[in-house]
Amino acid sequence: MMKQKDINIPFCDNCPVNKTGVFRHLSKDEIDIINFEKDFRLYKRGTVLYTENSRISGFYCINKGIIKVFKTGIDGKEQIIRFAKPGDIIAYRSVLSNEPACTSAKVIEDARVCFIPAHILTDFVNKNPLFSMEVMKLTCHELGEANEYITDIAQKTVRERLAEVLLILIDDFGLDNDSYLQISLTREELANIVGTATESVIRLLSEFKSDNIIQLNGRKIKIIDQKALKKISNVFS
Amino acid sequence: MMKQKDINIPFCDNCPVNKTGVFRHLSKDEIDIINFEKDFRLYKRGTVLYTENSRISGFYCINKGIIKVFKTGIDGKEQIIRFAKPGDIIAYRSVLSNEPACTSAKVIEDARVCFIPAHILTDFVNKNPLFSMEVMKLTCHELGEANEYITDIAQKTVRERLAEVLLILIDDFGLDNDSYLQISLTREELANIVGTATESVIRLLSEFKSDNIIQLNGRKIKIIDQKALKKISNVFS
């Protein structure tokens, strides 16, 4: 226990993740089990957590930082499927369906991550219906988002999608006091979310800039006109 | 009970669906409950089972026929997400996540369908861990497929995707003795899977035809050279 304190391992029972996330219906005892069995890890930007087609012996719970989850397509081009941020869990799909990972995961922003052995997830799912239902809801929610994504990519133009991606990023990571987007991505990464070429993202971003919708400082993107983005993206919500 | 026999309602306990599908771990008693509570329905081609954004009071189990599950995008253009065939269940996502449906469902080929009230699904998930795990696996599997789909649409050309869709249809619905694809779709429906314009599908199909990869008899598609399709689609499996 001292050791945990020494290197600043987060204790599960006061981890903010518990209050809101998928773990919210676990008992004190169950949380303690996770706390005991989990393996805490620090990852620098660029580190790969796991790769496609590999078998994984557990799942990851993000305490801090940002992870990108992606598939590798033609010519090794990455397609970013989603981001994981504090409170999110990743690789659970592979554990539950007992299949090899269908995605890879890489650190975007230095991260603190807990690795939790697979048997805990399956045990709890079997023994705790409330938890099970929570995991199910999470999966179903992700499935719904994936379906949305499919429709968008299939039907919208790159321009529309880029605007939409910016809106999603604003939603997920927020803006700081100066309206700067709180996640920093390379142009290539942006392209790999939108599903387009790096050059196209660059061109469209500078178009948005000349239209006074955003401002650009290197990788930092300042959002000026969110309404305009909504209009471009064809999202009316 | 006589009534069931009269109009040919399938009994759940000898429904082939039980052996392989998500229901395989239900007890005799549980199956009986479904059999008692389910509502059997016949649907003609074109019938809509449910639509996007509606609340659904249960889920559907397909006994016969084919259903298309789709989202409605820009200008009402459909994006087909998947097909449901005998043994598949649909709308369970909406029930489990307690969200409105994120898709619509329409009959492609005259269907026999059982409608099962929502509470049965949630009850069984809560009480029967094996069933719960089975549902979870199903969801996770669909999620994996959705991710695959996203990557394909984002990175492949229409030509590649059309070839891949044909392969998937062969996999899912099989070929008859004359190598004809066992599902009949309009050109527009094909386009709505691939995520392209109807005209593009038509042009590419006749290209495949002149390359002796397929033959066309109206909506019937005869598969001549599956290897060529694999090559075109960039799938090496």
Next chain:
DNA sequence: CGGTACGTTGAGTCATATCAACCATAGTGG
């Protein structure tokens, strides 16, 4: 017989990908 839905083909356009050159920055090693 007209109507409706589906299929086909052609022509023109445009968005986006590709290819290539170039700049900026930062880290590396001699």
Next chain:
DNA sequence: CCACTATGGTTGATATGACTCAACGTACCG
């Protein structure tokens, strides 16, 4: 300290895949 290299960003020129629009053919149906 200076090449050296790698990585990321930008811009321009060019090519082309795919969409749109439009016309027309076909088949089935009441």
